[in-house]
Amino acid sequence: MKIKWSGKRTLIALVLLAGVGLLYVQGADQRREQQQEAPASSETVACRVESTTDGLRVRSAPAIDPANVVDELAQGEEVDASTEVRNGFRKLGEGRWVSEEYVRPLAGTTC
Template sequence: MLGVPVRGLVVLGVLATAGLMYVANGGARLGAEESGTGPCRVTVIADILNVRSGPADTQPIVSTMRRDAVVPAERRVENGFRMLDEGRWVKDEFVLPTSDSDCS
């Protein structure tokens, strides 16, 4: 077959299949759903928590959250701030991952 060994075609087929699975899974690690890890969600433990537009105390406050609020969060922590959705940030020391979350 055009001088290509069968073993080479098998390797190419396996790599192509793996690549298609990666793309179909949105670039996420394959099998992540099966590991039992859930999305990252955090609970506010401060009375009132400032939500900022960036990961620093000098960034503007865009909103606030009350104690016991539970919100989706990212695993990303920068400069002591945890990223929430839509580019919002909170001081990480004032939130705790929920018991069913994987925020590591």
């Protein structure tokens, strides 16, 4: 099957691709904002930590596995956390864990 690409068809294809790309970017931004705004759990957030390294991997489970990386934190980035620590990982929220070695509790918080 051979498609004849006229100027009109090319323009329509480009507009559709741009629209899909725009929707994808907006959805990714909204998901990132929701994850950062969500409290660590239903309990009052009394713990807040700061990343001590750039590119700190946030994982979906408290274990090192290349397939469970869901996000990254920049050095100095602050996030709400839970007091729960398991296997050397601190829980940030549902499906969000970071290595305890690369975060430090902020002053005035109870971790």
